[in-house]
Amino acid sequence: MAPISTARAGGGEIQGCKTDQRDLPGCRAERCESEGSRRTPAALEGCILDVSPQAQAKSASLNAKLDAHQAWISSDGKTRHCAVLDGEDLRPLHKLFAGRQLTGLSARRTIAIGIDFSKCELQGAKFDGADLREANFSHAELSGASLRAAKLAHAKFQAPSLEGSIC
Numbered sequence: 001m002a003p004i005s006t007a008r009a010g011g012g013e014i015q016g017c018k019t020d021q022r023d024l025p026g027c028r029a030e031r032c033e034s035e036g037s038r039r040t041p042a043a044l045e046g047c048i049l050d051v052s053p054q055a056q057a058k059s060a061s062l063n064a065k066l067d068a069h070q071a072w073i074s075s076d077g078k079t080r081h082c083a084v085l086d087g088e089d090l091r092p093l094h095k096l097f098a099g100r101q102l103t104g105l106s107a108r109r110t111i112a113i114g115i116d117f118s119k120c121e122l123q124g125a126k127f128d129g130a131d132l133r134e135a136n137f138s139h140a141e142l143s144g145a146s147l148r149a150a151k152l153a154h155a156k157f158q159a160p161s162l163e164g165s166i167c
Contacts (some may be wrong), residue, residue: 048113055089073101
């Protein structure tokens with residue numbers, strides 16, 4: 001069986017499929033039925049899966065961190081501290097990022113697939129190892145941001161400011 005490296009299976013049904021751990025790298029597997037499948041969890045490594053209930057449950061606390069970050073920015077760094085969202089699934093907050101001041105944000109190893117960061121101020125943000133597939137960085141300020149080892153397939157970078165960024 002040939003690998004399905006760029007397949008989009010959203011809304012589809014995958015039953016009785018014959019795969020091994022290299023068959024579905026990077027596949028979109030949201031809302032897929034997998035009963036009867038012989039796939040192992042390792043076979044789905046790197047695939048885009050549904051937002052977990054645990055990630056959904058954290059959305060209020062992550063939103064509070066974003067609000068605290070705004071207070072930190074407004075106080076010129078004198079109150080609270082910048083948001084650290086490392087390792088989190090940001091998809092439940094997908095509508096809360098566009099146009100925000102997020103200078104210095106730490107979002108290493110996050111899942112931020114399809115997040116709209118358009119018109120954000122992301123100077124010095126750290127997205128190292130983050131999954132940013134299909135994210136929108138149109139007109140975002142990314143000066144000095146770090147995107148080392150980030151997954152950027154189909155991400156949109158229309159007129160961003162990338163001066164001093166590390167990719």
